[in-house]
Amino acid sequence: MSTLDLLGLSELHSGEEREISSTVRRLLDDQVRPHVMQWYEDGRVPARELAREFGKLGLLGMHLSGYGCAGASAVAYGLACLELEAADSGVRSLVSVQGSLAMYAIWRYGSAEQKQEWLPRMATGEALGCFGLTEPDHGSDPASMATRARRDGTDWILDGGKMWITNAPVAAVAVIWARGPEGIVGFAVPTDTPGFTAREVRHKLSLRASSTGEVVLDGVRVPESARLPEARGLKAPLSCLTEARAGIAWGALGAARDCLTVTIDYATSRYQFGRPVAGFQLTQAKLADMAVEWHKGYLLALHLGRRADAGILTPEQVSVGKLNNVREALAIARTCRTILGANGISGEYPVLRHANNLESVLTYEGTSEIHQLVIGQKLTGLSAFS
Amino acid sequence: MNIVVLVKQVPDSGAERELRSDDQTIDRSSANNVLNEMDEYAVEEALKLQEALGGEVTVLTMGPEQAGEAIRKALQMGPDKAVHVLDGALHGSCAVATSKVLAAALRTLNPDLVLAGAESTDGRVQVMPHMIAERLGIAALTGARKLTVDGGTLTVERQTEEGYEVVTAATPAIVSVWDTINEPRYPSLKGIMAAKKKPVQTLSLADLGISPDEVGFAGSTSTVVESTKRPPRQAGTKVTDSGDGGVQLVEFLATERFV
Numbered sequence: 001m002s003t004l005d006l007l008g009l010s011e012l013h014s015g016e017e018r019e020i021s022s023t024v025r026r027l028l029d030d031q032v033r034p035h036v037m038q039w040y041e042d043g044r045v046p047a048r049e050l051a052r053e054f055g056k057l058g059l060l061g062m063h064l065s066g067y068g069c070a071g072a073s074a075v076a077y078g079l080a081c082l083e084l085e086a087a088d089s090g091v092r093s094l095v096s097v098q099g100s101l102a103m104y105a106i107w108r109y110g111s112a113e114q115k116q117e118w119l120p121r122m123a124t125g126e127a128l129g130c131f132g133l134t135e136p137d138h139g140s141d142p143a144s145m146a147t148r149a150r151r152d153g154t155d156w157i158l159d160g161g162k163m164w165i166t167n168a169p170v171a172a173v174a175v176i177w178a179r180g181p182e183g184i185v186g187f188a189v190p191t192d193t194p195g196f197t198a199r200e201v202r203h204k205l206s207l208r209a210s211s212t213g214e215v216v217l218d219g220v221r222v223p224e225s226a227r228l229p230e231a232r233g234l235k236a237p238l239s240c241l242t243e244a245r246a247g248i249a250w251g252a253l254g255a256a257r258d259c260l261t262v263t264i265d266y267a268t269s270r271y272q273f274g275r276p277v278a279g280f281q282l283t284q285a286k287l288a289d290m291a292v293e294w295h296k297g298y299l300l301a302l303h304l305g306r307r308a309d310a311g312i313l314t315p316e317q318v319s320v321g322k323l324n325n326v327r328e329a330l331a332i333a334r335t336c337r338t339i340l341g342a343n344g345i346s347g348e349y350p351v352l353r354h355a356n357n358l359e360s361v362l363t364y365e366g367t368s369e370i371h372q373l374v375i376g377q378k379l380t381g382l383s384a385f386s
Numbered sequence: 387m388n389i390v391v392l393v394k395q396v397p398d399s400g401a402e403r404e405l406r407s408d409d410q411t412i413d414r415s416s417a418n419n420v421l422n423e424m425d426e427y428a429v430e431e432a433l434k435l436q437e438a439l440g441g442e443v444t445v446l447t448m449g450p451e452q453a454g455e456a457i458r459k460a461l462q463m464g465p466d467k468a469v470h471v472l473d474g475a476l477h478g479s480c481a482v483a484t485s486k487v488l489a490a491a492l493r494t495l496n497p498d499l500v501l502a503g504a505e506s507t508d509g510r511v512q513v514m515p516h517m518i519a520e521r522l523g524i525a526a527l528t529g530a531r532k533l534t535v536d537g538g539t540l541t542v543e544r545q546t547e548e549g550y551e552v553v554t555a556a557t558p559a560i561v562s563v564w565d566t567i568n569e570p571r572y573p574s575l576k577g578i579m580a581a582k583k584k585p586v587q588t589l590s591l592a593d594l595g596i597s598p599d600e601v602g603f604a605g606s607t608s609t610v611v612e613s614t615k616r617p618p619r620q621a622g623t624k625v626t627d628s629g630d631g632g633v634q635l636v637e638f639l640a641t642e643r644f645v
Binding site for chain 2: 016019020023026027056057058059062070071072076080
């Protein structure tokens, strides 16, 4: 918890939650913050090295139990996401995809052998995972996916392509979703399987401190033992997304917090017309409105986290959190940029980096519009997408 | 190898620290209390030895109720259990009295090796390992920047101003370490969650067979009688360069004995 706490939010947390939060923050202060702008500028992140460091701390799959995972609460996981994203959304994405998507998919839908083979190595960060659902032509509508899985004897042959796959170029295992003869099926595919390639997506103007891949599956032959036996239909990958979105509702608050703390510091020390710009009513109105939205978002994330820990969190509720918190975080980042003036566009300050990152976060894991439709369907009983 | 690590809760050296006006002891209510930084290195060294040699690592502290927070911090890094010597009569104990209590507690634990930070950031007297060694009749290897264990023999590189000395002793012994000896690990998330469940034994003076008048203000050989706050920092000297700035700078450095 930062000094940005108007409401005594830290009192809503147990000592253990606060300690997990400060431990994660300390690791990031040491190992990520000093370098992240350079990674962003270079468009390269030392993902494997970071994964090992995060694994040592127990961040990877921290909310899962067994197989070397920490077994922490959803709220503790959320706080970790917040701290990670306060450093950079791309760094948080690395952890979200590893824990909430790749590991969760294997943990929830995998066979005992698949869990034993992958989860312990993924928890330590020795093996990175990615999650292939989105395709070049199928984003919000994954049910129309073009990637096919067909049987060949006891094996499966995968053909197709996946796009915008975080961690794919550095992953040892890819969770791949494909259309089989009887609906959507999932596979844990070792990335060294012949026919599997993951090319780094270049020229991103957002999430540059994150490795994003385009996956090509060209006659990838895997045994039946690579299929996730418990995954049936599109519900399986969508449940993984619900996991990750809950973390994003927290994470976005981290990016916003970083923007706000930097901006308050800047506004109180930057003088124009003979006084700090923070002394102008227009600036204070911005700061107050942003802080109010931030606190509302925090209370929302915490509410969802507590519901997750009680086992009563629904996908619509997660949509409320993801939609609101990312949208507000992006608005905060942009408004902070205006207070920093020209300095706001400089990499010397994290503000525009966060704003650019949040453009991706607004879209991935369900666009704002899709979450609006999920909420709309809950309110009206009418589905706008089918 | 059974190891006991001495730890201490101290006021954060990065924040403003004050003595209480009534009895000249540390004002713990105003300070942000943390685990003494050097102790983290001692804990790390103990854990590394445990990983190599097995055995048990116990954390030992003496302090008020809230010193339990420092114990928990240390346990989060990985030690197995802790002992907290807690007794109202301990308040105001000097180093000599403290060493009596810690030595008595160590006798109940019977360790092969005692590890400690080379100093605490509050008192900074650096004498605790020597005093405890004297009371227990064991060797004190102090100020280590490197420690190796070969059977029952400890070898230490003892950091000095000029370089280092190599000193050895047989176990049991006490070793104090500097922050050059290792890089303490972060507590893992599992460690944080597990620390709550680790056993912490509380010992009173009666448990240790020590009478209250042997410790605290009554039993201390030294007492802080008076203290004065550090004077506020003086304004620095401004050198205006009118052609002789270099000369002025050198004169300043020479007067202040920097060169």
